[in-house]
Amino acid sequence: MTHPTALTLRDVTHTYDGRTILDGVDLTVAPGQRVGLIGENGAGKSTLIRLVAGLEEPTHGTITTPQDLGYLAQDSGLDPRDTVGDVLTKALAPLHDAVAHLEKLAHDLTNPVAAQAYDDLLTWATHHDAWDADRRATLSAQRLGLAELDRDTRIAQLSGGQRSRLALAALLTRRPECLVLDEPTNHLDDAALDHLESELVQLPGALLVASHDRVFLDRVCTAVVDLDPSHFGTDGEGGRRFSGDYTAYREFRLESQRRWEEAYAVQQAELADLRSAARTSTSDVAHNRGPRDNDKFIHAFKGARVQKSATRRAKDAQQRIEVLEREQVPKPRPPLRFTGRFASNGRGAGSVRVRDLVVQGRVRVPRFDVAAGEHVLIEGANGSGKSTLLHVLAGRLAPDAGDVQVSARRIGLLGQDVDFVDPARTVRETYRATGSEVLLGELGLVHPRDVDRPVGLLSEGQQRRLALAIVIGEQPDLLLLDEPTNHLSLALVEEVEEALVRTPVTVVVASHDRWLRERWTGPRHAIG
Numbered sequence: 001m002t003h004p005t006a007l008t009l010r011d012v013t014h015t016y017d018g019r020t021i022l023d024g025v026d027l028t029v030a031p032g033q034r035v036g037l038i039g040e041n042g043a044g045k046s047t048l049i050r051l052v053a054g055l056e057e058p059t060h061g062t063i064t065t066p067q068d069l070g071y072l073a074q075d076s077g078l079d080p081r082d083t084v085g086d087v088l089t090k091a092l093a094p095l096h097d098a099v100a101h102l103e104k105l106a107h108d109l110t111n112p113v114a115a116q117a118y119d120d121l122l123t124w125a126t127h128h129d130a131w132d133a134d135r136r137a138t139l140s141a142q143r144l145g146l147a148e149l150d151r152d153t154r155i156a157q158l159s160g161g162q163r164s165r166l167a168l169a170a171l172l173t174r175r176p177e178c179l180v181l182d183e184p185t186n187h188l189d190d191a192a193l194d195h196l197e198s199e200l201v202q203l204p205g206a207l208l209v210a211s212h213d214r215v216f217l218d219r220v221c222t223a224v225v226d227l228d229p230s231h232f233g234t235d236g237e238g239g240r241r242f243s244g245d246y247t248a249y250r251e252f253r254l255e256s257q258r259r260w261e262e263a264y265a266v267q268q269a270e271l272a273d274l275r276s277a278a279r280t281s282t283s284d285v286a287h288n289r290g291p292r293d294n295d296k297f298i299h300a301f302k303g304a305r306v307q308k309s310a311t312r313r314a315k316d317a318q319q320r321i322e323v324l325e326r327e328q329v330p331k332p333r334p335p336l337r338f339t340g341r342f343a344s345n346g347r348g349a350g351s352v353r354v355r356d357l358v359v360q361g362r363v364r365v366p367r368f369d370v371a372a373g374e375h376v377l378i379e380g381a382n383g384s385g386k387s388t389l390l391h392v393l394a395g396r397l398a399p400d401a402g403d404v405q406v407s408a409r410r411i412g413l414l415g416q417d418v419d420f421v422d423p424a425r426t427v428r429e430t431y432r433a434t435g436s437e438v439l440l441g442e443l444g445l446v447h448p449r450d451v452d453r454p455v456g457l458l459s460e461g462q463q464r465r466l467a468l469a470i471v472i473g474e475q476p477d478l479l480l481l482d483e484p485t486n487h488l489s490l491a492l493v494e495e496v497e498e499a500l501v502r503t504p505v506t507v508v509v510a511s512h513d514r515w516l517r518e519r520w521t522g523p524r525h526a527i528g
Helices: 045-053 084-108 112-127 130-143 160-174 190-202 214-220 246-278 293-326 386-393 427-432 460-473 490-502 514-518
Strands: 007-016 019-029 034-038 060-064 069-072 178-182 206-210 223-226 241-243 351-359 363-370 375-379 401-407 411-414 478-482 506-510 524-526
Touching: 007 045, 019 045, 019 206, 034 045, 034 214, 045 069, 045 178, 045 206, 069 160, 084 112, 084 130, 084 160, 112 130, 130 160, 130 190, 160 190, 190 214, 214 246, 214 514, 223 246, 241 246, 246 293, 351 386, 351 506, 363 386, 375 386, 375 514, 386 401, 386 411, 386 478, 386 506, 411 460, 427 460
Parallel strands: 034 206, 034 223, 069 178, 178 206, 375 506, 375 524, 411 478, 478 506
Antiparallel strands: 007 019, 007 060, 223 241, 351 363, 351 401
16 A cells, blocks of 8 residues: 555657657656646557556656556456456455455554554545445446446447446546546546546546547646647747646647747748858959059958958858757648548538437437538437447448438448558558549648558557548548547647538538537537
């Protein structure tokens, strides 16, 4: 039983597949601090989380973590052979054991050793709120939409969303001294999100979380660490940490980018002037004009002075060039920008008409209409059937009853789960296999350096980008997007949202993303 300690990273560097993913990361997260990790897809967020969780060893540097550390992976990390009851029992066991042991120690407090052990264990149990563990387990199960699950159900039988929520419920019940979470808000509806945020804000330990959820970052995190490279760092002074929420950092980052671009332009202009000055020679002095007959001495005298002055200026310029080149402002890397090419190629937009749709045990939709060119947001709690409805509209799931009419020459579906048939195939080969007439580079979704990498080596966010590129490359008349912001970088999410507003294609979006929903201006349809 330990007391809360800080999570520390010192000069952590990690290379993978011949590429440097993380370079010299320094970070301290003290008890009570909640740090959000952000950055482009592939910047190393999940890698850093795995390193802290002890699943991988850094190539260089040191990581010190509290002994009592809880980790949530994007795929839940649960053993598929366990049952729901096994997971919850394991989470509760150390808390139950602590309470039972305290009761035993309480009978022998006259013994100094037992008294000290009692005090230490009491501190630990209080920190973990051990006496309230069963109530918290029940509450978390209810708020995370797991109350109806049979405790004998195998993990292998659960959906990806159910697994993630069960793993999260177990962690919130156990209340470890340090939590490291990778995209914990995926698969959560509003009630579950409120519960998660409330629990995390009350945790006395350290929290490190990688997230794309902008509202979550604002409500929970006390600081932000941006893994994208910047000349001025995350804090504007070369450091990694920005104290404040995401909204404040978003404005600060835009200003920092502007300062970086301005500093680079100013320095390049100065270097150009200095290099020109360094090339100056006496051949430029009195060019094409020789001395007059009575002025040869004066001409030679002045020429020598001019030569000396020009040499001095050239030397000074060269010295200044050397200083600037040693302290050179790196060229700002242009961000990968999504072009928003949801074009319909003049084919028109699709439409949808649904009456009395039933998929037994999954969804009931009495009426649902989407006009050509309309953009509709589907809302509903976990399990209400949003994903099922999209799969019916895409023709991938047959309804048990009802009338479904979809008018579209081509339908594009971006599902919640990305699964590529051949992970060994490169990004370029995977995209070309679709037969799309749209060049992959035209979409701005996949970085040129990644096009010849095997799909299986991409991060989840990069795989999600490729899946989106494939859907858009098909140039659909009807675009069906299931949780389109999951796993995507914050910058890309905002670009996708802007593109959805402009596109003439008919769009149906199912999303829990509160930031997207708060700013949605089109029609909404609630199910469940």
